[in-house]
Amino acid sequence: MSFRRRLSLLAAGLTLAWLGVAAADAQDNLLNVSYDPTRELYVDFNKAFAKKWQAETGHTLTVKQSHGGSGKQARSVIDGLDADVVTLALGYDIDAIADAGQLAKNWQSRLPNNSAPYTSTIVFLVRKGNPKAIKDWNDLVKPGVSVITPNPKTSGGARWNYLAAWAYALEKNGNDEAKAKEFVGQLFKNVPVLDSGARGSTVTFTQRELGDVLLAWENEAYLSLQEFGADKFEIVVPSLSILAEPPVAVVDAVVDRKGSRKVAEAYLQFLYTREGQEIAAKNFYRPRLPELATQYAGRFADVKLVTIDQTFGGWRPTQEKHFADGGVFDQIYQKGR
Amino acid sequence: MPANRSGVALSDPAWMRWLLIGTALAFLALFLLLPLVAVFAEALRRGFGAYWAALVEEDAVAAIKLTLIVAAIAVPANLVFGVAASWCVAKFDFRGKNLLITLIDLPFSVSPVISGLIYVLLFGLNGLMGPFLKAQGIQIIFAVPGLVLATIFVTFPFVARELIPLMQEQGSEEEEAALVLGASGWQTFWRVTLPNIKWGLLYGVLLCNARAMGEFGAVSVVSGHVRGYTNTMPLHVEILYNEYNFVAAFAVASVLAMLALVTLVAKTVLEWRFGAELAATRHK
Numbered sequence: 227m228s229f230r231r232r233l234s235l236l237a238a239g240l241t242l243a244w245l246g247v248a249a250a251d252a253q254d255n256l257l258n259v260s261y262d263p264t265r266e267l268y269v270d271f272n273k274a275f276a277k278k279w280q281a282e283t284g285h286t287l288t289v290k291q292s293h294g295g296s297g298k299q300a301r302s303v304i305d306g307l308d309a310d311v312v313t314l315a316l317g318y319d320i321d322a323i324a325d326a327g328q329l330a331k332n333w334q335s336r337l338p339n340n341s342a343p344y345t346s347t348i349v350f351l352v353r354k355g356n357p358k359a360i361k362d363w364n365d366l367v368k369p370g371v372s373v374i375t376p377n378p379k380t381s382g383g384a385r386w387n388y389l390a391a392w393a394y395a396l397e398k399n400g401n402d403e404a405k406a407k408e409f410v411g412q413l414f415k416n417v418p419v420l421d422s423g424a425r426g427s428t429v430t431f432t433q434r435e436l437g438d439v440l441l442a443w444e445n446e447a448y449l450s451l452q453e454f455g456a457d458k459f460e461i462v463v464p465s466l467s468i469l470a471e472p473p474v475a476v477v478d479a480v481v482d483r484k485g486s487r488k489v490a491e492a493y494l495q496f497l498y499t500r501e502g503q504e505i506a507a508k509n510f511y512r513p514r515l516p517e518l519a520t521q522y523a524g525r526f527a528d529v530k531l532v533t534i535d536q537t538f539g540g541w542r543p544t545q546e547k548h549f550a551d552g553g554v555f556d557q558i559y560q561k562g563r
Numbered sequence: 564m565p566a567n568r569s570g571v572a573l574s575d576p577a578w579m580r581w582l583l584i585g586t587a588l589a590f591l592a593l594f595l596l597l598p599l600v601a602v603f604a605e606a607l608r609r610g611f612g613a614y615w616a617a618l619v620e621e622d623a624v625a626a627i628k629l630t631l632i633v634a635a636i637a638v639p640a641n642l643v644f645g646v647a648a649s650w651c652v653a654k655f656d657f658r659g660k661n662l663l664i665t666l667i668d669l670p671f672s673v674s675p676v677i678s679g680l681i682y683v684l685l686f687g688l689n690g691l692m693g694p695f696l697k698a699q700g701i702q703i704i705f706a707v708p709g710l711v712l713a714t715i716f717v718t719f720p721f722v723a724r725e726l727i728p729l730m731q732e733q734g735s736e737e738e739e740a741a742l743v744l745g746a747s748g749w750q751t752f753w754r755v756t757l758p759n760i761k762w763g764l765l766y767g768v769l770l771c772n773a774r775a776m777g778e779f780g781a782v783s784v785v786s787g788h789v790r791g792y793t794n795t796m797p798l799h800v801e802i803l804y805n806e807y808n809f810v811a812a813f814a815v816a817s818v819l820a821m822l823a824l825v826t827l828v829a830k831t832v833l834e835w836r837f838g839a840e841l842a843a844t845r846h847k
Contacts, residue, residue, distance in 0.1 A: 290790065302787055304688065305688055306689075
């Protein structure tokens with residue numbers, strides 16, 4: 227009997243302890259749902275922000291992180307993953323969350339620079355010595371060249387890859403859409419495997435050693451050089467690429483329910499400060515702040531960049547035309563098989 | 564018995580026997596032993612210090628704890644369910660029995676990813692019960708309850724599948740005798756049924772536990788992948804691997820491998836120690 231009583235006391239104690247932990251946890255915490263290659267960036271950034279937040283408010287802050295393919299992450303938030311902030315790979319994925327009614331439709335105008343505090347672009351990562359002599363997009367459609375890119379259906383980076391190739395073909399063929407479609411179709415014939423996120427593709431290329439060239443975020447390519455050494459891979463910058471603007475937003479429905487709007491907004495605004503921008507630049511994202519852009523200019527190749535708004539008329543029509551079910555990507559990828 | 568030794572089945576030429584044994588061993592080495600060795604080799608590549616550091620790292624500890632919590636809920640739940648279901652199937656006749664057996668088997672035939680999606684469709688914000696649950700402030704998917712539910716679903720059949728044939732073979736005469744002699748239903752269960760099935764039950768629980776800890780697909784769908792909070796060990800391995808943190812990834816993987824080994828050893832010990840008893844209960 228006394229054993230039983232002791233057992234129930236223990237159980238009660240454990241429950242209390244657990245509740246205590248839960249209560250302490252509930253003070254200041256944020257969930258940042260992000261896309262794949264930002265892991266290292268937000269490890270650094272979260273540390274810096276938590277320090278600042280502590281200094282300003284005296285609260286300890288825990289930032290939880292979730293990473294995955296951008297489209298998949300948006301889907302999780304729509305399905306109820308309690309993200310206070312989303313930091314995704316492209317605007318459309320946040321539009322999709324807005325369409326589900328979880329944040330204001332005008333989210334993109336709530337923060338400076340289209341709500342994209344840092345930018346990036348798409349470059350090529352090739353094996354040391356560039357054995358297939360890949361210099362530009364037209365080298366990717368040659369027979370015998372194996373191209374690694376993730377799946378545009380689930381990955382934001384992959385959609386930027388696809389659109390950069392499309393923009394190149396438009397420019398080379400006097401804006402001929404049919405030619406562009408043929409070019410991108412040819413390119414995807416050279417893709418042996420589609421991972422669901424950018425990081426999966428990087429691992430496929432660098433670890434499993436598949437493919438001759440990886441189409442990658444610039445930051446992801448530099449990170450690979452840093453991780454695996456410059457003696458294994460080289461970065462090739464094509465003649466033209468796309469300005470990738472990975473946007474950030476506060477998820478209204480979540481922060482209003484949790485009462486975390488203040489810290490969530492401060493978190494995103496911190497991305498635009500000098501300190502936040504410096505962390506981004508150190509993690510190979512192109513900073514927006516002019517003085518830092520100049521300071522880190524040597525790090526980033528000077529490449530002609532087209533934008534999604536000018537060349538494609540924004541994300542919504544682009545998503546509809548290229549990546550929706552039965553869209554251009556489906557047509558060329560089915561045909562290519 | 565010498566007569567058996569010269570039986571037809573054993574009269575194959577020696578080279579044939581060696582070839583078969585050799586093939587089987589080579590196959591085992593290639594597909595089971597080599598990967599296992601590789602996991603430990605990779606995990607210990609930077610020495611034991613790095614290995615240990617990877618295991619006591621905050622998020623790894625959280626993943627290990629979470630996995631244990633999930634298994635600690637899912638396995639007993641399936642134990643109770645498995646015993647109840649196999650009792651019901653083996654000792655009684657009723658209409659729809661075959662349908663029930665088919666339903667119990669369902670998780671074996673459904674892809675784990677689909678199992679996870681079922682819960683997203685049910686409890687997701689756009690699912691059947693999602694909006695209601697959200698209004699009550701209850702979080703099922705992307706939280707521990709979702710992980711537990713998905714794990715229970717996937718490991719549902721293990722105990723029942725192990726017990727049904729055993730209990731069917733044993734029949735219900737002993738229980739009937741106990742009842743006739745005046746035992747209550749509860750006494751019959753504790754004193755007659757349970758002792759008869761205990762080894763089979765233990766075996767089923769072991770398998771159930773191994774799968775509960777190792778499950779990836781279904782929990783991946785409902786987890787939300789929040790680092791340190793909703794990542795079970797298999798999910799944490801994937802995250803670490805994707806972060807180029809190979810030593811840590813394989814270190815956590817080695818813990819999973821060790822769990823598997825412990826399960827295997829426990830199962831072997833059970834069979835070795837209680838093999839006779841096990842066989843006896845089967846043929847009562």
